Amino acid sequence: MNHDPSAHAHHDLCSDHGGENPTVWDLPQVPPGLKQEWLELETRRHFLGRGAKALGWAGLATILGRTAPNLLAGNASPLGGLGLAPNFAPKAKRAIYLFMAGAPSQFETWDYKPGLADMFDKDLPESVRGGQVLTGMTASQARFPIAPSRYSFSQHGKAGHWVSELFPHTAKIADDLCVIKSLHTEAINHEPAILQITTGNMFPGRPSLGAWLSYGLGAANDELPTFVVMTSKMPVRANVQALSNRLWSSGFLSPEHAAVSLRAGSDPVLYINNPKGVDSGLRRAMIDGVNDLNRQLFERVGDPEINARISQYEMAFRMQTSVPELTDFSNEPQSTWDLYGPKAKEPGTFAYNCLMARRLAERGVLFTQIFLRSWDNHSNLPANIKTLAEDSDQPTYALVTDLKRRGLLDDTVVIWGGEFGRTVYSQGVLRPDNYGRDHHPRCFSMWMAGGGVKPGISFGETDDFSYNIAKDPVHIRDLHATILHLFGIDHNKLSFKFQGLDQKLTGVLPAKVIDGLLA
Amino acid sequence: MAWVGLCAAALPALVNAQEAEPSFFAARVEPVLDRHCVACHGPEKQKAELRLDTFEQTMRGSDAGEVVKPGDLKSSELFRRITLPDDHEEFMPADGKPPLTADEVRILELWIGSGASATAPLSAFPNAPVLRQPRAVAAPLAPDWRPHRDAIAALERELGVKLAPRSQVATDGLVLRTASAPARCDDATLARLAPVAAFIVEAQLARTRISDAGLATLSTWENLLSLDLTLTAVTSGGLATLAKLPKIETINLTDTAVDDTGLDKLRAAPSLQRLWVFGTKVTDANEAPLRNAW
Numbered sequence: 001m002n003h004d005p006s007a008h009a010h011h012d013l014c015s016d017h018g019g020e021n022p023t024v025w026d027l028p029q030v031p032p033g034l035k036q037e038w039l040e041l042e043t044r045r046h047f048l049g050r051g052a053k054a055l056g057w058a059g060l061a062t063i064l065g066r067t068a069p070n071l072l073a074g075n076a077s078p079l080g081g082l083g084l085a086p087n088f089a090p091k092a093k094r095a096i097y098l099f100m101a102g103a104p105s106q107f108e109t110w111d112y113k114p115g116l117a118d119m120f121d122k123d124l125p126e127s128v129r130g131g132q133v134l135t136g137m138t139a140s141q142a143r144f145p146i147a148p149s150r151y152s153f154s155q156h157g158k159a160g161h162w163v164s165e166l167f168p169h170t171a172k173i174a175d176d177l178c179v180i181k182s183l184h185t186e187a188i189n190h191e192p193a194i195l196q197i198t199t200g201n202m203f204p205g206r207p208s209l210g211a212w213l214s215y216g217l218g219a220a221n222d223e224l225p226t227f228v229v230m231t232s233k234m235p236v237r238a239n240v241q242a243l244s245n246r247l248w249s250s251g252f253l254s255p256e257h258a259a260v261s262l263r264a265g266s267d268p269v270l271y272i273n274n275p276k277g278v279d280s281g282l283r284r285a286m287i288d289g290v291n292d293l294n295r296q297l298f299e300r301v302g303d304p305e306i307n308a309r310i311s312q313y314e315m316a317f318r319m320q321t322s323v324p325e326l327t328d329f330s331n332e333p334q335s336t337w338d339l340y341g342p343k344a345k346e347p348g349t350f351a352y353n354c355l356m357a358r359r360l361a362e363r364g365v366l367f368t369q370i371f372l373r374s375w376d377n378h379s380n381l382p383a384n385i386k387t388l389a390e391d392s393d394q395p396t397y398a399l400v401t402d403l404k405r406r407g408l409l410d411d412t413v414v415i416w417g418g419e420f421g422r423t424v425y426s427q428g429v430l431r432p433d434n435y436g437r438d439h440h441p442r443c444f445s446m447w448m449a450g451g452g453v454k455p456g457i458s459f460g461e462t463d464d465f466s467y468n469i470a471k472d473p474v475h476i477r478d479l480h481a482t483i484l485h486l487f488g489i490d491h492n493k494l495s496f497k498f499q500g501l502d503q504k505l506t507g508v509l510p511a512k513v514i515d516g517l518l519a
Numbered sequence: 520m521a522w523v524g525l526c527a528a529a530l531p532a533l534v535n536a537q538e539a540e541p542s543f544f545a546a547r548v549e550p551v552l553d554r555h556c557v558a559c560h561g562p563e564k565q566k567a568e569l570r571l572d573t574f575e576q577t578m579r580g581s582d583a584g585e586v587v588k589p590g591d592l593k594s595s596e597l598f599r600r601i602t603l604p605d606d607h608e609e610f611m612p613a614d615g616k617p618p619l620t621a622d623e624v625r626i627l628e629l630w631i632g633s634g635a636s637a638t639a640p641l642s643a644f645p646n647a648p649v650l651r652q653p654r655a656v657a658a659p660l661a662p663d664w665r666p667h668r669d670a671i672a673a674l675e676r677e678l679g680v681k682l683a684p685r686s687q688v689a690t691d692g693l694v695l696r697t698a699s700a701p702a703r704c705d706d707a708t709l710a711r712l713a714p715v716a717a718f719i720v721e722a723q724l725a726r727t728r729i730s731d732a733g734l735a736t737l738s739t740w741e742n743l744l745s746l747d748l749t750l751t752a753v754t755s756g757g758l759a760t761l762a763k764l765p766k767i768e769t770i771n772l773t774d775t776a777v778d779d780t781g782l783d784k785l786r787a788a789p790s791l792q793r794l795w796v797f798g799t800k801v802t803d804a805n806e807a808p809l810r811n812a813w
Contacts, residue, residue, distance in 0.1 A: 085684035089691050221698035362725065364698035406749065407771040407795035488686055
């Protein structure tokens with residue numbers, strides 16, 4: 001715009017131009033790219049702060065993460081909308097991510113290893129471990145005795161997937177599932193691992209997958225958030241790992257792309273109900289007043305975060321109407337309860353959350369992530385995993401089935417999985433009916449269904465011990481690139497300039513779309 | 520899949536006549552050069568006096584000398600240019616044309632690194648990437664909507680709907696979205712969309728207030744591929760008119776009052792592939808020929 005970078009070039013160190021404080025332009029050691037980024041922000045500030053108000057708001061539509069049409073009269077215009085359009089025609093319009101936090105064992109779920117049955121309590125060959133560094137939880141064990149799955153497997157569907165007896169319902173949708181057995185990660189502990197798979201990076205502060213999609217694609221329904229998170233009541237409390245909003249944060253993207261957390265019970269979104277004595281008109285007047293103050297502040301200091309706050313007040317106001325309708329299950333027919341099971345009537349259960357996910361999908365919500373914890377079975381694995389499977393198997397089957405019969409599965413991708421795998425050897429005492437498993441990053445299993453994923457296939461293979469990948473490895477970066485591809489997004493093109501870098505979900509290391517997973 | 524494998528056996532023109540099997544150059548290298556380079560360095564244009572349309576021309580080089588030094592990647596100008604950062608002013612292909620894929624770069628790397636032979640057989644490169652090419656450009660789904668963006672934006676504001684580009688390909692059409700305010704969308708809304716109807720390839724009308732009169736309007740939207748009528752008041756009586764839609768592939772009738780008679784009328788739709796009738800009065804026996812698993 002009207003800013004000339006060269007005008008800064010001759011400034012003395014720590015000059016104070018225009019009554020402002022010293023800026024990045026005053027520091028000779030700052031790389032030019034960072035200075036350019038600062039300049040762009042600075043230019044916005046001047047333009048928005050000093051220009052005509054109407055012009056300033058028009059400018060916001062492009063600056064403010066792309067759901068900025070919320071702030072303008074009317075709706076998203078194709079003028080700005082082209083920037084929101086996918087790079088190519090998408091297969092998926094929404095995703096529902098069933099996140100099994102704590103890391104489910106692949107041995108009892110999706111990576112059938114019949115050969116292990118005859119190797120009970122035998123030592124894992126050192127050649128398989130290959131000198132891998134173990135966690136402090138098992139590194140000092142004298143032995144690494146092989147623990148075969150306590151649960152049996154049988155083949156299901158035309159796909160012939162080997163499905164664990166823990167999942168009798170999910171077995172019925174075998175032909176819809178694309179089971180991936182060759183996921184891998186570098187992280188061996190929960191927090192870095194769960195950050196890596198939710199945000200693409202082990203360090204906190206990055207936008208999560210749902211936030212990236214929100215930023216890239218915008219909202220189909222302006223009355224509800226683009227990204228919703230639900231945590232589930234735990235049927236068993238064992239080694240519970242903490243969840244935090246780092247996992248569904250917008251990172252450096254505008255805060256409106258962070259997930260809204262839907263809670264169980266009478267107050268699904270905290271603080272959106274009007275207090276006693278405050279009616280809708282008064283609430284509207286109050287929000288108008290606060291927004292006006294915020295706009296004045298924005299004109300003075302030009303910080304885009306202020307506008308994110310304005311848009312969030314507006315979203316909260318709209319949710320006062322849209323959330324009660326969303327969470328009112330009274331119109332669900334008996335067939336719904338038969339499908340999802342009796343627990344679906346109890347707010348906060350995994351079953352309830354699965355039904356909610358279908359209702360969110362119907363209403364155009366882009367990304368729904370449901371967390372179910374307690375899969376971190378270092379001990380008592382057989383009993384704990386059975387309880388978790390009993391809690392989640394029928395609702396998982398119900399969700400996929402419900403989406404399918406309502407014509408939503410074709411453009412909704414459902415993803416099931418945790419943050420890493422577990423060891424073939426037992427942690428602690430090994431008995432035929434009881435054992436534990438430690439963390440294992442070298443391979444783990446997930447499945448996807450719908451939304452342009454190839455149905456009824458198994459992808460990738462592990463060795464006889466499910467310790468190392470034998471065929472077709474899929475790094476988390478590749479998984480992310482593939483999910484974005486389903487949404488019509490080239491993962492190399494979805495970026496956001498921050499700290500001098502074009503930041504991407506898939507980061508700077510090579511990532512590839514896995515063609516074999518695509519329908 | 521947006522990509523298909525290119526099988527050398529299916530393309531006899533690539534087979535070197537002297538060899539029982541194609542040369543690596545003919546089967547892998549030439550197609551890469553043809554796709555990315557020859558438009559500017561070929562029979563029509565010879566930028567920098569360089570032609571890359573035959574082996575001999577390629578080895579002859581440009582006005583600045585050889586561009587391929589057999590066995591020496593570092594000194595091969597051609598390889599240097601295609602592996603620069605893509606914002607470098609010497610990067611090739613120039614002017615924002617699509618860069619070579621990683622596989623295509625690898626093919627040139629293998630070829631130059633192994634001595635840039637014209638005749639080395641394909642089988643000598645067992646680890647070379649299989650060459651892929653984009654599928655032929657898909658036929659446009661709808662006219663380019665961009666000249667009408669003002670009219671489109673005005674209708675969005677007036678009607679409280681979204682008309683979102685399906686992709687950044689302008690001839691991929693628009694998606695009509697009503698999820699923000701389905702109760703605002705009724706038969707009159709559809710009638711008002713007539714000026715932009717040709718651009719709409721997908722109409723998401725679940726939970727709206729449209730009825731059979733709206734279906735009559737929709738039956739004139741000739742580029743429609745996909746129609747969601749979930750939980751609307753449409754009936755079997757209105758469905759016959761949809762059978763006129765020449766391109767319609769999917770129709771979702773979940774939770775509507777349609778029955779077997781409506782389904783009979785839809786059978787005439789020439790392109791229909793998927794139909795959902797969950798929550799309707801359609802009986803199993805009747806829906807079987809058209810429905811998807813449900």
